Amino acid sequence: MTLDDLERLVGVEFPAGEFTIEGYEHWLTTDAIGSPTLPAGVAHPMYAYYAALGGMGLTLDELFAMVGSSAADGPMFGEAGLEFREMMRVGETYRVEGGITGAARKTGRRAGVFDIVSFELRVVDSSGAVAAVSTNSFVFPRRAA
Amino acid sequence: MRVSAGTELPVFEIEVRAAGMKTMAVLLRDPNPIHFDPAAVAALGMGDRVINQGPTNMAYVVNMLVAWAGDPARIRALKVRFLDNVRGGDRVVAGGVVTSVAGDGRHQTAECDVWLDVAGGPRALAGSATVALEADEAAGETPPK
Known part of the structure; x- marks a missing residue:
């Protein structure tokens, strides 16, 4: 992927998707992550992330392909941010929308050439209010760049 | 508190x-x-x-914040950088410290540095969080630098 191709990704919108916080999945999740007891019906705040990534309108493999990479290239998490605006609730279905917000090419002494691609996902409740915003960046090694 | x-x-x-x-x-x-x-x-x-999923490492920090705040609705934002891996059998410790308190009398927030350490090992992630305080919790606003 050329630098021009990379920079043209900024502003690309993802297809909208949706995510339902199923009760049994919430139970299993909170058990697996060792959550403290939560108020009845209230989803663990990490559902801002799980709903965003699980409900976005493309798979991670499709996202990686969009930026000219694949899981086999070893993309890594860079940063993750969550903004919690409304409490999310178990049983609710949320719409997920968003897109690519940043793309930059860097060169590290040990890592060589790599790209950092950032994207933002908004988790929207049935009233149209944004319940949470998830921002993430992935680091893509570009061994052949 | x-x-x-x-x-x-x-x-x-x-x-x-x-x-x-x-x-x-x-x-x-x-x-x-x-x-x-x-x-x-x-x-x-x-x-x-x-190797543990990165979002689960993030969830441990959220658990720490939920336990401290007593109400998941008071967690307003979290941003983290992933620094190292956590592995099966590791014991991890999520911690944090308030760096500043801001806002007016009724709406105050605590800015916090947060982290997740592997016991006897590396820091797995580090970042910052914003947590809303109840009216009588803030012991004093942080003076501007």
Whole structure:
């Protein structure tokens, strides 16, 4: 992927998707992550992330392909941010929308050439209010760049 | 609870279970075998223990914040950088410290540095969080620098 191709990704919108916080999945999740007891019906705040990534309108493999990479290239998490605006609730279905917000090419002494691609996902409740915003960046090694 | 710059957040500790990683791999539809197959981890030269999902490491910090705040609705934002891996069998400790308190009398927030450390090992992630305070909690606003 050329630098021009990379920079043209900024502003690309993802297809909208949706995510339902199923009760049994919430139970299993909170058990697996060792959550403290939560108020009845209230989803663990990490559902801002799980709903965003699980409900976005493309798979991670499709996202990686969009930026000219694949899981086999070893993309890594860079940063993750969550903004919690409304409490999310178990049983609710949320719409997920968003897109690519940043793309930059860097060169590290040990890592060589790599790209950092950032994207933002908004988790929207049935009233149209944004319940949470998830921002993430992935680091893509570009061994052949 | 009185909160001011320097207030230490009570730590959240947990032993990371490989079984939890398997559950999360299914729930997150994460096919990466480093989370459930020790042979795959070894084949990649990454040791002999499965590697925890990054978002689960983030969830431990959220658990720490929920336990401290007492109400998940008071957590307003979290941003983290992933620094190192957490492996099955590791004991991890999530912690934090208030760096500043801001806002008017009724709407105050605490800015916090947060982290997740592997006991006897590296820091796995670090970042910052914003937590809303109740009206009588702030012990004093942080003066502007």
